[in-house]
Amino acid sequence: xxxxxxxxxxxxxxxxxxxxxxxxxxxxxxxxxxxxxxxxxxxxxxxxxxxxxxxxxxxxxxxxxxxxxxxxxxxxxxxxxxxxxxxxxxxxxxxxxxxxxxxxxxxxxxxxxxxxxxxxxxxxxxxxxxxxxxxxxxxxxxxxxxxxxxxxxxxxxxxxxxxxxxxxxxxxxxxxxxxxxxxxxxxxxxxxxxxxxxxxxxxxxxxxxxxxxxxxxxxxxxxxxxxxxxxxxxxxxxxxxxxxxxxxxxxxxxxxxxxxxxxxxxxxxxxxxxxxxxxxxxxxxxxxxxxxxxxxxxxxxxxxxxxxxxxxxxxxxxxxxxxxxxxxxxxxxxxxxxxxxxxxxxxxxxxxxxxxxxxxxxxxxxxxxxxxxxxxxxxxxxxxx
Amino acid sequence: xxxxxxxxxxxxxxxxxxxxxxxxxxxxxxxxxxxxxxxxxxxxxxxxxxxxxxxxxxxxxxxxxxxxxxxxxxxxxxxxxxxxxxxxxxxxxxxxxxxxxxxxxxxxxxxxxxxxxxxxxxxxxxxxxxxxxxxxxxxxxxxxxxxxxxxxxxxxxxxxxxxxxxxxxxxxxxxxxxxxxxxxxxxxxxxxxxxxxxxxxxxxxxxxxxxxxxxxxxxxxxxxxxxxxxxxxxxxxxxxxxxxxxxxxxxxxxxxxxxxxxxxxxxxxxxxxxxxxxxxxxxxxxxxxxxxxxxxxxxxxxxxxxxxxxxxxxxxxxxxxxxxxxxxxxxxxxxxxxxxx
Ligand SMILES: Nc1ncnc2c1ncn2[C@@H]1O[C@H](COP(=O)(O)OP(=O)(O)OP(=O)(O)O)[C@@H](O)[C@H]1O
Ligand SMILES: Nc1ncnc2c1ncn2[C@@H]1O[C@H](COP(=O)(O)OP(=O)(O)OP(=O)(O)O)[C@@H](O)[C@H]1O
Ligand SMILES: [Mg+2]
Ligand SMILES: [Mg+2]
Numbered sequence: 001x002x003x004x005x006x007x008x009x010x011x012x013x014x015x016x017x018x019x020x021x022x023x024x025x026x027x028x029x030x031x032x033x034x035x036x037x038x039x040x041x042x043x044x045x046x047x048x049x050x051x052x053x054x055x056x057x058x059x060x061x062x063x064x065x066x067x068x069x070x071x072x073x074x075x076x077x078x079x080x081x082x083x084x085x086x087x088x089x090x091x092x093x094x095x096x097x098x099x100x101x102x103x104x105x106x107x108x109x110x111x112x113x114x115x116x117x118x119x120x121x122x123x124x125x126x127x128x129x130x131x132x133x134x135x136x137x138x139x140x141x142x143x144x145x146x147x148x149x150x151x152x153x154x155x156x157x158x159x160x161x162x163x164x165x166x167x168x169x170x171x172x173x174x175x176x177x178x179x180x181x182x183x184x185x186x187x188x189x190x191x192x193x194x195x196x197x198x199x200x201x202x203x204x205x206x207x208x209x210x211x212x213x214x215x216x217x218x219x220x221x222x223x224x225x226x227x228x229x230x231x232x233x234x235x236x237x238x239x240x241x242x243x244x245x246x247x248x249x250x251x252x253x254x255x256x257x258x259x260x261x262x263x264x265x266x267x268x269x270x271x272x273x274x275x276x277x278x279x280x281x282x283x284x285x286x287x288x289x290x291x292x293x294x295x296x297x298x299x300x301x302x303x304x305x306x307x308x309x310x311x312x313x314x315x316x317x318x319x320x321x322x323x324x325x326x327x328x329x330x331x332x333x334x335x336x337x338x339x340x341x342x343x344x345x346x347x348x349x350x351x352x353x354x355x356x357x358x359x360x361x362x363x364x365x366x367x368x369x370x371x372x373x374x375x376x377x378x379x380x381x382x383x384x385x
Numbered sequence: 386x387x388x389x390x391x392x393x394x395x396x397x398x399x400x401x402x403x404x405x406x407x408x409x410x411x412x413x414x415x416x417x418x419x420x421x422x423x424x425x426x427x428x429x430x431x432x433x434x435x436x437x438x439x440x441x442x443x444x445x446x447x448x449x450x451x452x453x454x455x456x457x458x459x460x461x462x463x464x465x466x467x468x469x470x471x472x473x474x475x476x477x478x479x480x481x482x483x484x485x486x487x488x489x490x491x492x493x494x495x496x497x498x499x500x501x502x503x504x505x506x507x508x509x510x511x512x513x514x515x516x517x518x519x520x521x522x523x524x525x526x527x528x529x530x531x532x533x534x535x536x537x538x539x540x541x542x543x544x545x546x547x548x549x550x551x552x553x554x555x556x557x558x559x560x561x562x563x564x565x566x567x568x569x570x571x572x573x574x575x576x577x578x579x580x581x582x583x584x585x586x587x588x589x590x591x592x593x594x595x596x597x598x599x600x601x602x603x604x605x606x607x608x609x610x611x612x613x614x615x616x617x618x619x620x621x622x623x624x625x626x627x628x629x630x631x632x633x634x635x636x637x638x639x640x641x642x643x644x645x646x647x648x649x650x651x652x653x654x655x656x657x658x659x660x661x662x663x664x665x666x667x668x669x670x671x672x673x674x675x676x677x678x679x680x681x682x683x684x685x686x687x688x689x690x691x692x693x694x695x696x697x698x699x700x701x702x703x704x705x706x707x708x709x710x711x712x713x714x715x716x717x718x719x720x721x722x723x724x725x726x
Contacts, residue, residue, distance in 0.1 A: 143533030144533070145567050148528060149528075153523030186525045186527065213649075214653060237592075242593075
């Protein structure tokens with residue numbers, strides 16, 4: 001699955017999972033922009049398999065995982081796990097197998113793009129391997145169930161270490177540990193203790209502790225109060241989505257009716273990728289059991305449904321290439337990747353070009369209230385490079 | 386309900402806990418307004434501090450006798466082995482339902498204009514079970530306990546509340562995609578109860594999505610029913626949208642007793658500055674007192690109090706700093722007393 005055999009020695013190899021649904025389209029956008037910006041990266045493209053690989057017990061192959069292990073860095077588009085077919089989620093497989101313990105979600109308001117809160121500029125860092133997501137649950141007696149939350153010193157230290165390191169290397173000033181240690185004194189208490197230990201090694205970074213309920217309230221009253229937030233798994237899940245909600249666009253009612261909400265996980269911008277014309281076929285594609293796009297379903301599910309719908313429509317050969325998706329989220333993730341690789345000048349150039357294109361407002365994809373195609377939007381970014 | 390219209394209604398005793406921080410300031414505000422209104426209540430006052438080992442027995446006895454209590458905030462120490470008095474109280478009195486009413490007050494500038502959400506939160510189990518232990522050094526576990534019994538009664542409470550208050554929709558908040566058994570049991574209970582109220586719409590939403598929807602489109606929610614921890618977060622998020630700690634009323638209700646307090650204190654009992662300047666916002670606890678008056682079946686007094694508070698907020702001349710003004714607690718109280726007809 002190598003894309004090119006060319007091996008200039010100064011090229012950095014990175015794994016690319018274009019993913020399903022809109023994935024390949026937005027991955028194409030990243031590839032094009034990287035090429036124009038002369039980013040010294042050579043992609044190793046991997047696709048999700050058609051069959052379960054027994055070595056990973058997932059549609060993700062062993063080779064794919066090996067590729068990331070070898071390259072140490074990868075960029076991934078959205079991946080759909082068939083729902084209710086009893087297989088491990090692809091995202092979960094990736095996180096578990098590669099031990100991706102920190103889930104980093106930057107969240108900021110984009111200049112020139114009207115949202116209810118225009119002063120958001122924060123990073124949520126979520127512990128991603130333990131906590132409430134242990135999956136350890138049992139029924140004690142009929143009608144009484146227990147669910148275990150596990151916090152370990154090791155996992156807490158490494159995510160705290162990551163948060164402070166991130167803050168330091170990204171010019172951030174403050175790290176807030178989010179907790180509920182007044183109630184969960186031992187578990188969240190341990191998490192806090194680890195954060196404090198790490199904080200001592202970074203005297204130049206301010207450290208504070210905020211109780212999660214207070215954090216929720218402060219975030220909606222004044223998100224500018226926060227900088228970098230680090231927290232256990234469940235809190236991170238909730239807070240990162242809450243932050244994404246802060247920067248959802250205020251769109252005209254008519255536009256809202258045309259578009260359905262959807263967000264891609266890990267990414268920065270809420271993406272609305274399904275166009276009104278899909279509404280007509282929705283009921284034929286989705287069974288009532290799978291009430292995707294119905295308000296109240298989780299984001300993950302919604303993403304999966306968009307992808308399934310698009311895949312389905314493609315299969316039926318209706319609109320050839322929808323070319324409607326907004327690649328911004330994946331692009332900004334690729335900028336994060338460049339920073340991770342310390343290619344800061346490239347990262348700056350690409351980020352500037354993206355922000356300029358959005359601020360200029362000439363080419364906007366449907367989700368941002370415009371009519372531009374993915375390609376037009378991408379070309380405009382290339383022009384700004 | 387006839388009672389309440391006559392001024393001869395027999396007065397009710399209410400246990401009063403001024404509490405920590407701004408608590409004494411705002412409970413004093415309530416006492417003044419109640420007195421000015423000649424509301425048929427009188428207070429049995431008890432000094433309690435959040436850092437006490439446990440709730441004094443005489444206080445618990447008083448609440449058990451009076452059946453109704455009004456309290457200021459009690460600080461919960463973080464760590465240090467002292468368990469929260471708030472939690473102790475809820476457990477001992479079995480105050481199984483926490484109600485927080487979050488709504489935009491006309492005249493108050495907020496980022497959202499049509500918030501009117503009632504968060505009904507299971508208050509006795511879940512993540513607050515307090516069962517934690519160290520497995521080996523460096524590994525600790527915390528148990529979240531969900532029971533059919535508690536889930537059912539909170540669901541019943543929520544639907545009953547919706548029914549009585551002519552609300553249209555109940556939304557259950559959960560994370561059953563991850564906590565399949567625990568939150569699954571909660572959902573199952575809600576569904577069963579929902580089936581008995583066909584005229585009330587029932588929906589389910591996953592907690593992370595819920596928070597995102599809340600901050601972007603809060604007007605879509607009506608009554609929410611939640612397990613313990615999520616309710617705490619949802620109530621505080623919603624309160625933040627609609628004006629904050631200083632204006633959100635709430636109460637904790639059980640089979641026999643009820644305790645009314647600020648709805649979304651977020652562990653916040655105010656800071657030094659606010660205490661020194663005496664500028665705490667009395668609105669939240671005054672609105673909680675209106676809830677209390679309604680609970681005591683004095684609805685006309687409740688209405689009068691609420692109307693007066695709303696009028697003062699709408700006029701905008703007397704507001705504390707947290708809602709964009711510069712008045713002291715007393716100035717707001719005086720304005721409210723003047724506005725009570
Ligand atoms: N049985 C399990 N054991 C441990 N972790 C799990 C288990 N099932 C799911 N997870 C974890 O749960 C999370 C997925 O659920 P969640 O709904 O929180 O998704 P998410 O990453 O927050 O995505 P989104 O932002 O789209 O909601 C992942 O972090 C995954 O690693
Ligand atoms: N009734 C009340 N209960 C709790 N806190 C209150 C109340 N009234 C006012 N407050 C104060 O309001 C503050 C919350 O308002 P907000 O966060 O807008 O102000 P702030 O930014 O903390 O003020 P400052 O600039 O003094 O730090 C809390 O700090 C709290 O001390
Ligand atoms: Mg504040
Ligand atoms: Mg999530």
